[in-house]
Amino acid sequence: MPNHHSALQIDSNETSPELESHYCGPLLRIESHIIESRRRIETWFREQWRRTPAPFYSSVDLRNAGYKLGPVDTNLFPAGFNNLNHSFDPLVVHAIQSAVEHACPDARGMLIIPERHTRNQFYLESLATMAELFELAGFETRIGSLEPLGEPAHFKLPSGRTLTQHPIHREGRRLEVDGFSPCTIVLNNDLSGGREEILDDLEQTVVPPTALGWWRRSKFDHFSHYQSLAHELAELIDLDPWHLAPMILDCGQIDFMKREGETCLQEKVGEMLAAIQKKYDELEIKEKPFVVIKADAGTYGMGVMMAQSPEEVTGLNRKQRTRMAASKDGRNINRVLIQEGIYSFERLGSSGHVAEPVLYMIDRHVVGGFYRVHTKKGQSENLNSPGAEFVPLPFTQSCVTPAPDASPDSDQNRLYCYGVVARLALLAAAREQRDLVGDPSENPVAD
Amino acid sequence: MPNHHSALQIDSNETSPELESHYCGPLLRIESHIIESRRRIETWFREQWRRTPAPFYSSVDLRNAGYKLGPVDTNLFPAGFNNLNHSFDPLVVHAIQSAVEHACPDARGMLIIPERHTRNQFYLESLATMAELFELAGFETRIGSLEPLGEPAHFKLPSGRTLTQHPIHREGRRLEVDGFSPCTIVLNNDLSGGREEILDDLEQTVVPPTALGWWRRSKFDHFSHYQSLAHELAELIDLDPWHLAPMILDCGQIDFMKREGETCLQEKVGEMLAAIQKKYDELEIKEKPFVVIKADAGTYGMGVMMAQSPEEVTGLNRKQRTRMAASKDGRNINRVLIQEGIYSFERLGSSGHVAEPVLYMIDRHVVGGFYRVHTKKGQSENLNSPGAEFVPLPFTQSCVTPAPDASPDSDQNRLYCYGVVARLALLAAAREQRDLVGDPSENPVAD
Structure with missing residues (x-):
């Protein structure tokens, strides 16, 4: 598929970014620990999935600062499937088959429910690929x-494909499109705007x-679970958990427009900065x-800000406050998460552009990923903000097989490490699902 | 890995054989039926696996005559893993993880029990890859x-790897090697010589x-199950089942040395030849x-003969009879299977050598395969006979994803069709397992 994300073309010989050299040493140590402990890690994951089945699918944005490698966003209604390397389609197909067998063993068909009112061609390409x-x-x-479509809507996509969205009808307790009423509804809508009746x-x-969906999920809950899991894994492989986990703080209710909670926010930001220092x-x-600082519930990088000093969160002008107060679908921010920032020190050799890995999982399986190569922003800025231009650079190797005999920072081993952190x-997220949906053994989502 | 099977080198640009052109038409019809009906086929397989879990792993030898595409051998203790394309290792890894989770969810380690007294380097390479x-x-x-090894035996392999076989100890009801006593024993020994105490x-x-193992399995049972499954699938996709299934006949007990059962064999061979004609x-x-004509229980192509007339099975000289009377591990043939022969009309373009596809499955997943390119024998001869020289040509694509928009006989679609027949x-084999081991729902082998 031709690349439509930006005019910038990536040199096709360039298959992966490089870490800035002064941080290669620390990363090498993290990667060595992971590669050497891979059996223990895999055994531990197997045990975890038995206790807590994985969500249906997800994508995880990682940041790699060399001395620290951690997730910054875990999306349970992923888009961007069009950015994956087609060579790994068979891996995706097997994983879909496993996931569906767990979720709905007698499924014959799927009805995908996408985001509302989006004409974003990248999103539509992802839907078509899904x-x-x-x-x-x-x-x-x-x-x-x-x-409320009267009839099917057809979209001609940049890839040359045509995507059709069908009007949905509800008949009793079933959804159908055009007489098609499959046993499985695949939700690709994060419900940031609230549940859909x-x-x-x-x-x-x-x-x-x-x-x-984001009407129920909390980033604070997600990263709290992540923290405790990172501690558990780090202990298993004898590594300081800080290398894998961004620190978090919570500040209760904030109303940016009314400037309520600002003092608390300032204090916590100072506290976090001191802890990082x-x-x-x-x-x-x-x-x-x-x-x-980000909305506790929401996506798309709206309502996200960076700060290097406590003053920055109090000196906000009206425009900045308005931006923080609005999240996707116009939800007001009530709770914010204060998270340790992780620098992106991976850069493409040719252009020096910052590259951020995004990993895709279906059920418990890592099925691929790509680098989001950012053509405009800097290392500490949020690469998922609205209008951000990026070029996807699909991973050329899977994240599934480590290469124990190769260097810990070989592409293959680095991608395996990314796969470990993403999992x-x-x-x-599996623990969030357990908390929100109930005990999986009573209501099995996976075997 | 360098190729050690034969001095013949395959042109590295040659990725797949071609079917002799006068049989492309019929194959195209078979393949079209399969590709067009792929959803129905996949739904049907899913339903079948729920009812009858797949064996742990297997390889299936196929023959493609253009007008007929069928299995000739289903090995439940496969070797040849070293012949698979490394690009698909991630697929194998996911499938192993699923298979082990089904068979022994808390497994941390594996002890592989291989064939006895084999110094065959190809087999040892396969073990090392496994x-x-x-x-x-x-x-x-x-x-x-x-x-009965006193100490570990080390083998230097042509690939440069070193393989170590450890002496096994039985402690109570557990096997261990060198203090290692994992919860899972992976058997890679087909027990042709009988069960191992x-x-x-x-x-x-x-x-x-x-x-x-072959001490219990019967080829007749296998191909009887295959016949009825091929009928079921063929009906589903509106195809004459003959295109997918070799006909079989049984002849009760035969003793080639004593010439007992020869008349029956002659009659059945005549009957089968007439049916094919x-x-x-x-x-x-x-x-x-x-x-x-082959031993009902056994492997390795010993005790296999071809016949184009009934007379050929009565005019056997002593040497031929001795050969038919002995199977692997010296078992005498008691029962023989009379099977419709399927020609191999796939040939490598450069050399004209006959190529026979071999597909590998782990649990219910096709994970890859290769062409056994035969450098000496003809189209109707058994490509798995002792001393047969072949060159493995790994599949360059998976057998997992059809390409609905491509020609039905594109490599990708052909391999998908092979995957359907192999499954x-x-x-x-899953039905054999059910018959031999019991109801999987009482004793779950898969979920």
């Missing part, structure tokens, strides 16, 4: 629409369950600490 | 030996169960029918 992958896995697949109380299986001093890291975030 | 793949999947893996009544999980006439196929044979 539908193709489900078809390749042997499921008849249609894409519905939550919009039409999805309530269906007799069809909805995967992932609507309770995993302490760790940096200990490890002789010369960077300037920064924090990320750690997935496991945190 | 162990590597289990390690990549995160399991500590050792290779045991049923031989040391494997009886273990508290460890043995996969596949010893009951799937009738079908050939109907479909205007100009080939000469042939039958394959049909796997399903026949």
Whole structure:
């Protein structure tokens, strides 16, 4: 597929970014620990998945600062499937088959429910790829629409494909499009705007369950689970958990417009910056600490800000406050998460552009990923902000097989390490799912 | 890995054989039916696996005559893992993880029990690859030996790897090597010579169960199951089942040395040849029918003969009879299977050598395969006979994803079709497993 994300073309010989050289040493240590302990890690994951089944699918954004490698966002309604390397389609197909067998063993077809009112071509390309992958896995697949469409809407995509969104009808406790009423509804809508009534109380299986939408999820809960899992894994492989986990703080309710909670926010930001500085001093890291402040519930990088000093969160002008007060679908921010910022020190050799890995998982399996190569922003800025231009650079290797005989920072081993950290975030999401949906052994989502 | 099977080198640009052109038409029809019906086929397989879990692993030898595409051998203790394309290791790793989770969810390590007294370097390469793949999947893996070794035996392999076979000790109801006593024993010994006492009544999980060894399996049972499954699938996709299934006949007990059962054999061979001729006439196929007579229990192509007339099975000289009377491990042939012969009309363009596809499955997943390119024998001869020289040509694509928009006989679609037929044979083996081991729902082998 031609690349439509930006005019910038990536040299096709360039298959992966490089870490800035002064941070190769610390990363090598993290990677060595992971590669050497891979059996223990895999055994531990197997045990974890038995206790806490994985969500249906997900993508995880990672940041690699060399001395620290951690997740910054875990999306349970992933887009961007069009950015994956087609060579790994078979891996995706097997994983879809496993995931569906766990969620809805007698499924024959899938109805995908996408985001509302989006004409974003990248998103539509992702939907088209998703539908193709489900078809390749042997499921008849249609894409519905939550919009009040009178008739199917056709979109001609940059890839040359045509995507059709069908109007959805609810008949009793079932959804159907055009007489097609499959037993499985695949939700690709993160419900940032609240739950959708039409999805309530269906007799069809909805995967992932609507309770995993942002109307219920909390980033604080996610990263709290992540913290405790990172501690558990780090202990297993004898590594300081700080190398894998961004620190977090919570500040209760904030109303940016009314300037309520500002003092608390300022204090916590100061506290976090001091904690990071302490760790940096200990490890002789010369960077300037920064924090990320984001909506506790939401996506798309709206309502996200960076700060390198406590003053920055109090000196906000009206425009900045308005931006923080609004999240996707116009939800007001009530709770914010204060998170340790992780620098992205991976850069493409040719252009020096910052590259951020994004990993994709279906069920418990890592199925691929790509680098989000950012053509404009800097190392500490949020690469997922609105209008951000990026070029996807698909991983050329899977994240599944380590290469024990190769250098710990060979591409293959680095991607395996990314897969470990991404699965750690997935496991945190699995615990959220358990908390929100109930005990999986009573209501099995996976075997 | 360098190729050590033969001095013949395959042109590295040559990725797949071609079918002789006069049989492309009929194959195109078979392939079109399969590709067009892929959703129905996948749905049907899913339903079948739920009812009858797949064996732990297998390889299936196929023959492609253009007008007919069928399995000729289904091995439930496969070797040849070293012939697979490394690009698909991630697929193998995921499949191993699924298979082990089904068979022994809390497994941390694997002990592989290989064939006895084999110094065959190809087999040892396969074992080394198997162990590597289990390690990549995160399991500590050792290779045991049923031989009375005093100490570990080390083998330097042509690939440069060193393989170690460890002496096995039985402690109570557990096997161990060198203090390593994993919960899972992976059997890679087809037990042609009978069951092994040391494997009886273990508290460890043995996969596949010893009951799937040739001391219990019957080819007649396998191909009977295959026949009925091929009928079921063919009906589903509106195809004459003959295109997918070799006809079989049984002849009760035969003793070649004592010439007992010879008359029956002659009659059945005549009957089978007439049935094939009738079908050939109907479909205007100009080939000469042939039958394959093989031991009902056994492997390795010993005790296999071809016949194009009934007289050929009565005019056997002493040497031929001795050969038919002996199978692997010296077992006498008691029962023989009379099977419709399927020509191999796939040839490598450069050399004209006959190529026979071999597909590998782990659990219910096709994970890859290769062409056995035969450098000496003809189209109707058995490519798996002792001393047969072949060059493995790994599949360059997976057998997992059809390409609905490409020609039905594109490489990708052909391999998908091979995957369908191979899974049909796997399903026949699953039914054997159910018959031999019991109801999987009482004793779950898969979820």
